[in-house]
Amino acid sequence: MVCTLVAEPFEHPSWIFEPKFDGLRVLGRFDGKELVMLSRNNQPQNAQFPDIAAVLRESLSVPCIVDGEVVCFDEQGRTSFRSLQQRFHLKDAAEIQARMRKYPAYIYLFDILYLDRYDLKLIPLEERKEILRQTVQWSDKVRWTEFQQENGLDLWHEACRQGDEGIVAKHRQSRYVSGRSDWWVKIKCIGRQEFVVAGFTNPQRSRVGLGALLVGYYSDDGKPLIYAGKVGTGYTRETLLDLRQRLDRLEQEDCPFDEGQPPRGANVHWVRPRLVAEIAFGEWTQNGLLRQPRYEGLRPDKKPQECRRERPKAENGRKGRAKRSQH
Secondary structure, three states, X not given: OEEEEEOOOXXXXXXXXXXXXXXXXXXXXXXXXXXXXXXXXXXXXXXXXHHHHHHHHHHOOOOEEEEEEEEOEOOOOOEOHHHHHHHOOOOOHHHHHHHHHHOOOEEEEEEEEEEOOEEOOOOOXXXXXXXHHHHOOOOOOEEEOOOEEEOOHHHHHHHHHOOOOEEEEEEOOOOOOOOEEEEEEEEEOOEEEEEXXXXXXXXXXXXXXXXXXXEEEEOOOOOOEEEEEEEOXXXXXXXXXXXXXXXXXXXXXXXXXXEOOOOOOOOEEEEEEEEEEEEEEOEEOOOOOEEOOEEEEEOOOOOHHHXXXXXXXXXXXXXXXXXXXXX
């Protein structure tokens, strides 16, 4: 179940409000003996996060399916996708162990879909929450997701003050459905979403690897790939070199963009649109380009065809927009 982006924070007694974690969404499927963690694109994550798979397995005693987010923290104690991505793409067992020690991971659970032969998806969220609370043996590594009832404005303002991405709101009576739903929504403090990487520019002066990524998104019908802008900040030296290696393997002669005006010339390289990057940005310009974009990391859990321009809904027919923010 995926959240719909809305424009404004709100509060209402029919809704609960949770922090929006900057992590990797997973379903934990436990059959009574073995546990498998699956990302949103149905890829197993046990190899990348053996520490989380082990502690989650130990916290469950009956067959179930739980929903949550794997996270790492930055120096300020905030969930950090930049730190989490250091755990991605690893295959060497020794390197995985080394990264586990340097970037310890945790999992926050917030829903349960199945328990001991019973399908729970049609049960209201508030009842699923109580079942989840009683099912899991909680620990420092396997964490309960705290939530507030009714008042989402204060939680959103606090998230924005702390520099977090935003919050999530969920209707208390919502059933669990596959795909995007208006009964779960996200309210962001800053612009941030996934884009397809379709090209890059050469590095200049002392820069290594690449100068900027050329990113885009697919139209709502999934056909044309639309140019969204050039992303030149947010990289470490290690990231630049790693990205260049990945992109060199995907290079092609033809421009993949169907719409927009990407840069041209000998400095520009095109690649097959296979990689998805998460980009933070200030806003969209009138010309449909990203203003002040910043690279956050690759998203191996997202498919390129899933990348659409997120347009927040001011009103989408939900009940309970009783009080909006005045800021």
